[in-house]
Amino acid sequence: MKKLLALTLAAALALSLAACGGGGDTSRVGNRDTSSSSVASSTPKQENSPIESKGLFLLEREDGVELDDLTAQQTYLIHVYDINTDSAKNVEMSPFESSYAMTMNGVNEYKALSAPVSYAVDKTYNTPSTIDYFMLASGYAAPPELETILAGGEKIRAMSVYKINLNDIKDDTTATFKVEYCDVYDCELNFTRNDIISISRFDDVFQVEDNPTDYQIAATYFKRVEAVCSNMITGTMFDRLHSNGLISYEDGLYMIEVYTTYTIFDVTGVVGLTEEFFEKDGAPHTDLPRFDREAVKRIYPDMPVDAFEDGLEIWLTNGKIAVESLKNDKKAGTEGQLADAALNDMATYGRKILEYYTAKLTNK
Incomplete structure (x- = not known):
């Protein structure tokens, strides 16, 4: 037995293993270095911004392998960032995923995916998707779920995930992350293709951490x-x-x-x-x-x-x-x-x- x-x-x-694309050394994907030092060098300058990007990651999917409800022409774009709390003002954050949008090449706008905040292990009839499991396990906050950020608190490490068209990714790709309707946290961060780090598994996002x-x-x-x-x-x-x-x-x-x-x-x-x-x-x-x-x-x-x-x-x-x-x-x-x-x-x-x-x- x-x-x-x-x-x-x-x-x-x-x-x-077949579904996830297996393991392997992903410190270098294609011609792009995904080591910790590369994350620091790929993060665009953000002077006096209330939002500090820690890394923008593109999940490189294996050909022919299904992932959640994505079509063969889609993948996930993952943005990890710190929200630097204001020293004086309490702020109610927007509860809408569209307030934390990513626009690719100035044309295609994507709203952040909803976080699985209602997850409970007792709900055996409702199996989370792969991206849901990643968001649950990541330990990162989902901004639409933050409600009010109190002034003077510790910075909040957050993450927004997008379901994007693979054709958005080109050598001259640009990406714009825009926060709206969040008072003092409203801002806009701009990225080029060189700022986007390719990864082959979700765990590689954690290279932004000190350990x-x-x-x-x-x-x-x-x-x-x-x-x-x-x-x-x-x-x-x-x-x-x-x-x-x-x-x-x-x-x-x-x-x-x-x-x-x-x-x-x-x-x-x-x-x-x-x-x-x-x-x-x-x-x-x-x-x-x-x-x-x-x-x-x-x-x-x-x-x-x-x-x-x-x-x-x-x-x-x-x-x-x-x-x-x-x-x-x-x-x-x-x-x-x-x-x-x-x-x-x-x-x-x-x-x-x-x-x-x-x-x-x-x-x-």
Whole structure:
């Protein structure tokens, strides 16, 4: 059974890699350098602007690979920027995506995509799109959701995403980011083609951060927790002892162990398995970093990471012991009680973690 589950997961991984375009070194895409130093040099000068651009990114799609509801002639343009709060005036930000528009070549205007602020893991009938997952995991604010920015506060790192026509991108392309109906934050930033950084995966946007590796790991933590919590809610992989039967429970233990021990995530899903999973060389893998709870805590010190991860370890350890005992016609004992208590903790803290990410869209 475990071999079958492993093959099933590996097959799902292969499909995921095909859909996402895989990994690889993306510090250079085509003839354009996408390293951190390149981001700084590609950002246009913005003297005394209330909005400071940190990077404008073009997602280079793989030919023939579908992405969300995009046509073959469309892709995503991603603008990351800081909102420098005014020292004296409280400002109510416009709630309309059209107030944060990007105009390409002075002709085609695109409004920012809506942020998935209503996301909840309980809504299993409503699966977020790839771009929704990216916005949720990014930790960046969505300006239409900010309501009022209080004077004198910390700067706010924000992001606007656009669905654009690939034909807008040429050697002489220009782009204009315009903020309207936001009082003192109204401004206009202009970009040339040299300012637009090509990337092959969403995670490369995090090169704008001071510690991009830690930030990338913290962003992918959303998918790690969501993978566990969504299965807890639907009960398709595991539930409490006796409720779904021992075989289902044991399969759940194994699958979640694979997800949390041997799986590597990017901000939108599974992208690789570690060599240890296959116990041989040449196993599917990725150059993205593995999960590191300390990295997540460095970025989000207030997030209940330890509480969730400790509960996960307790459940995996004691759940296995309890199952073996029940299979031998014995009682689940203390281990069964510990496993059920750990599931409660995982459900509680898992939801808090996912809500933490969602709240970031509104800078809360």
